[in-house]
Amino acid sequence: MAGGTxxxxxxxxxxxxxxxxxxxxxxxxxxxxxxGLIGPNGAGKSTTFNLISGYYRPHAGKLTFAGxxxxxxxxxxxxxxxxxxxxxHHSLLADLSVYENILTGAYMFVRDAAERxxxxxxxxxxxxxxxxxxxxxxxxxxxxxxxxxxxxxFASRPKLLCLDEPLTGLNGAEIxxxxxxxxxxxxxxxxxxxxxxxxxxxxxxxCGRIVVLNFGEKLAEGSPEDVSRNPEVIRAYLGGGTA
Amino acid sequence: MSNAKWADVIGWAxxxxxxxxxxxxxxxxxxxxxxxISLNILAAAALRFVMLTGxxxxxxxxxxxxxxxxxxxxxxxxxxxxxxxxxxxxxxPMLLSVLFGYVTLRTKGPYFxxxxxxxxxxxxxxxxxxxxxxxxxxxxxxxxxxxLDPYYSAIVVAIVAAxxxxxxxxxxxxxxxxLKAIQNNDAVTESVGIDVLKMKVICxxxxxxxAGVGGALFAHANRVISxxxxxxxxxxxxLAYVKIGGETQFSGAIIGAVLLTLLNQYVIAFGHYEHLFxxxxxxxxMLVLPNGLMGLFERVAIAFGGTRxxxxxxxxxxx
Numbered sequence: 078m079a080g081g082t083x084x085x086x087x088x089x090x091x092x093x094x095x096x097x098x099x100x101x102x103x104x105x106x107x108x109x110x111x112x113g114l115i116g117p118n119g120a121g122k123s124t125t126f127n128l129i130s131g132y133y134r135p136h137a138g139k140l141t142f143a144g145x146x147x148x149x150x151x152x153x154x155x156x157x158x159x160x161x162x163x164x165x166h167h168s169l170l171a172d173l174s175v176y177e178n179i180l181t182g183a184y185m186f187v188r189d190a191a192e193r194x195x196x197x198x199x200x201x202x203x204x205x206x207x208x209x210x211x212x213x214x215x216x217x218x219x220x221x222x223x224x225x226x227x228x229x230x231f232a233s234r235p236k237l238l239c240l241d242e243p244l245t246g247l248n249g250a251e252i253x254x255x256x257x258x259x260x261x262x263x264x265x266x267x268x269x270x271x272x273x274x275x276x277x278x279x280x281x282x283x284c285g286r287i288v289v290l291n292f293g294e295k296l297a298e299g300s301p302e303d304v305s306r307n308p309e310v311i312r313a314y315l316g317g318g319t320a
Numbered sequence: 321m322s323n324a325k326w327a328d329v330i331g332w333a334x335x336x337x338x339x340x341x342x343x344x345x346x347x348x349x350x351x352x353x354x355x356x357i358s359l360n361i362l363a364a365a366a367l368r369f370v371m372l373t374g375x376x377x378x379x380x381x382x383x384x385x386x387x388x389x390x391x392x393x394x395x396x397x398x399x400x401x402x403x404x405x406x407x408x409x410x411x412x413p414m415l416l417s418v419l420f421g422y423v424t425l426r427t428k429g430p431y432f433x434x435x436x437x438x439x440x441x442x443x444x445x446x447x448x449x450x451x452x453x454x455x456x457x458x459x460x461x462x463x464x465x466x467x468l469d470p471y472y473s474a475i476v477v478a479i480v481a482a483x484x485x486x487x488x489x490x491x492x493x494x495x496x497x498x499l500k501a502i503q504n505n506d507a508v509t510e511s512v513g514i515d516v517l518k519m520k521v522i523c524x525x526x527x528x529x530x531a532g533v534g535g536a537l538f539a540h541a542n543r544v545i546s547x548x549x550x551x552x553x554x555x556x557x558x559l560a561y562v563k564i565g566g567e568t569q570f571s572g573a574i575i576g577a578v579l580l581t582l583l584n585q586y587v588i589a590f591g592h593y594e595h596l597f598x599x600x601x602x603x604x605x606m607l608v609l610p611n612g613l614m615g616l617f618e619r620v621a622i623a624f625g626g627t628r629x630x631x632x633x634x635x636x637x638x639x
Contacts, residue, residue, distance in 0.1 A: 080370075111468050130511065151510075151515070152510045152511055153513050153514055153516065154513050154515075156510070156511050156513035156514075157513035161511055161512055161513070162511055162560050163511075164396075164507065164508060164511070167505055167507070169504075169505065169508065170501045170504040170508060170509070171504055171505070172489060172498070172500070172503075172504050172506060173497070173500060173501060175369040177497050177500070178501075179502070180494065180497060180510060181497065181498060181514070182512045183511060183512075184498060184512070184513075185513035185514055186512075186513065186516060191605040215477060226508075228510065229508060229512060230511065232512070233512045233513060257386075269534070315333070317335060
């Protein structure tokens with residue numbers, strides 16, 4: 078399953094004022110894997126997301142995506158190259174219908190109207206929102222809203238789909254459904270996925286490999302088993318005294 | 321038929337009435353009122369088109385003015401054919417708006433509004449300081465061709481209707497949906513590969529073309545233009561039309577412009593207090609008519625058993 082490297086971050090850094098939000102971070106996302114990115118609050122997960130998707134420009138380091146140097150590219154350009162991310166908050170077009178939300182995701186990638194229609198239907202079907210096409214995004218229940226934000230991003234059929242806390246606020250059944258959707262996106266479409274979430278158990282269950290961040294640096298990397306046994310990771314999460 | 325479609329019908333019906341009046345009425349006063357209503361509709365529609373992206377573009381007034389001055393110079397000085405000056409009167413502010421937008425549309429909300437306001441006033445001050453275009457007293461002798469004179473109101477209504485048809489078509493299609501997507505959440509829109517700045521610049525350029533043509537039509541209707549005609553107040557009036565008509569519906573700009581222009585025929589007797597009337601109208605509309613008259617119509621329609629477009633799940637019997 079492990080293919081070549083799709084995204085490579087080498088030594089990326091970004092600070093805000095005196096705070097080093099991400100510091101000399103290197104990691105690689107391999108083709109067709111689901112890579113988990115975890116870490117305690119403030120570890121730099123969101124900053125990492127913003128860096129790789131072009132919303133922040135790294136102060137140092139290099140980003141290579143699909144063999145191309147994308148360091149400093151605008152988010153729209155990164156998106157057009159096939160690296161698309163979702164958002165933790167305000168992840169929807171609230172006053173637009175479900176249909177229009179997914180249309181926005183597909184717009185740049187499918188020019189033909191009939192083909193675009195097909196793409197929108199397929200994407201809505203995948204996340205299970207087919208019967209809610211005309212509803213405004215803001216009127217959907219929370220679980221559907223999270224799925225819709227995945228649908229917007231996936232409507233672009235990216236090479237790399239980066240999901241920023243897609244499970245937040247979901248109940249047990251909704252988590253299982255969302256994880257099922259995420260796995261199907263990988264298995265049926267060959268899409269590589271980078272998953273950030275606070276639900277460690279769900280991440281462990283879904284991801285082939287995991288990168289752990291703490292204080293803006295990489296603390297550990299490896300299989301879920303390795304990572305969960307790593308004493309430094311345990312200390313970071315439990316706030317052990319020697320950290 | 322859904323309320324949204326009815327709302328569109330109201331707007332186009334009003335334009336049709338204006339066109340019929342312009343073609344059939346022999347009364348000079350009626351023709352003048354029809355002319356002013358049409359121009360106000362165009363200003364309101366141009367302002368509203370950029371509002372689709374969430375930005376309040378006071379510079380609608382600036383581009384209106386550039387169109388007026390450019391077309392006036394072309395017909396009064398260079399004797400260019402009227403329709404050609406009209407076209408260039410639209411293209412010149414359109415090009416200017418591309419430059420203006422490319423620099424300024426990186427900002428949004430109050431920042432963009434203030435920049436567009438400042439831009440408008442700077443242009444106005446430049447006119448007052450440029451003696452070659454008449455300085456403070458402006459330009460005179462801007463006539464449409466003589467053969468056109470009796471049909472001028474009808475021509476204006478027809479051109480306004482054609483430009484509104486373009487706005488309507490663009491808003492209805494994928495382009496309009498993307499503009500609304502940008503208004504809702506530009507970060508999400510950007511993430512799926514859409515160049516938000518480029519979209520906003522295109523939107524501004526289309527609106528500025530229409531505003532420029534509007535200014536050119538205004539110049540030839542008035543025969544005289546002066547810098548004072550192109551202050552930020554042009555955009556404030558347009559905002560009043562949009563807000564009172566109802567911002568979310570295409571017809572809002574039309575119905576607001578029709579109503580306020582008609583009312584203004586009476587308030588004009590108050591002289592300088594006319595501004596108070598528009599200010600007051602905006603305040604009242606914001607307080608009691610959250611989505612203007614179109615919103616009021618919608619509420620009435622629902623009260624009489626209609627359904628709201630895009631109803632909440634509960635209103636449709638759950639999900």
